[in-house]
Amino acid sequence: MPDPRFFRRLPPVALADLVGDWGEVARGGGRMISGVAPLASAGADDLAFLSDRKLAGRLADTAAGxxxxNADMVDHAPPSAAVVVSRFPQALWARASGRLCAPVQLDSAAEVVEAAQDDSVVVEPGVxxxxxxxxxxxxxxxxxxxxxPGVQIGRGCSIGAHVTLGFALVGDGVRILSGARIGEAGFGAAASPVGPIDVPQLGRVILQDHVTVGANTCxxxxxxxxxxxxxGTKIDNLVQIGHNCRIGRFCLMAAHTGVSGSVIVGDGVMFGGRAGVGDHITIGDGARIAAGAGVLADVPAGETWSxxxxxxxxxxxxxxxxxxxQASGKQRGRAD
Structure with a gap:
């Protein structure tokens, strides 16, 4: 279940009512659904989906209600689960999430005395x-x-001006420079009968102790x-880190680095300026990514790639x- 500090659960809905005209119930249409979750962590009251046939093994093992x-995967679903057939599994799941949970909105503000641990907390004007x-x-x-709402900030932190910080747990000694955007929804879209729709972003951001986040970084x-x-990871200005990334300890990221979603980075990794990393990549401990490099494959520990x-x-x-x-030789050939 999403963290209740940041997301509120809405009343359960019958499965058949969630499907609408984007699919067809194969069995169990009357089952009440109270949440959404991935196949691996879904429980008896949750709706999950499978859109990649390579993950059929996870479907067979899921505890989702x-x-x-897709139509050709119905026989792989566990007998205990209700089944919906759709050409757009992820989109249907995404739409259903909006009826089952919602982000906690900033409807009213808290008093400083309510939020602060003691008088040593300083809150500047306009916060x-x-x-x-x-x-x-x-x-x-x-x-x-x-x-x-619900954000937890540790001791001895410094949050700059014009920062937005949401859906986040922040450790001790963290520095976030001006204009940073922490906890916004990651980029994800799914094909649907009405065109691409946003995929729900129901997770959090966790900044461990002594992290630095540069100005205007997202x-x-x-x-x-x-x-x-x-x-202890230090992130420069104007860096983009996508959803579900796990960046190790004591890493260094120079300006304009871009890390796509679901990337795993080991400890002590260094990124030169304007380095880019594709999604679902793993970078081993102590690796170094040169400035301007475009990483499209896993990088072993300790290696330098460019x-x-x-x-x-x-x-x-x-x-x-x-x-x-080769280029020089061709130019000389033309001259001759």
Missing amino acids: AVVV VLGRGVRIGRGTRIGANSVIG IDRGAFDDTVIGE GYPAKPIRQSLREAVWLAK
């Missing part, structure tokens, strides 16, 4: 604090920042799992030198 699948916010001693919140909350930034698509740096440099020689 109901599943949405808005949502209900349920908690701020540890010695923390300072910059002018005109908005701290969303860190998206998870789609269902959490986006996690490990202890170029586009990124490769081990020696291979990348050899290819660059060979290409330069």
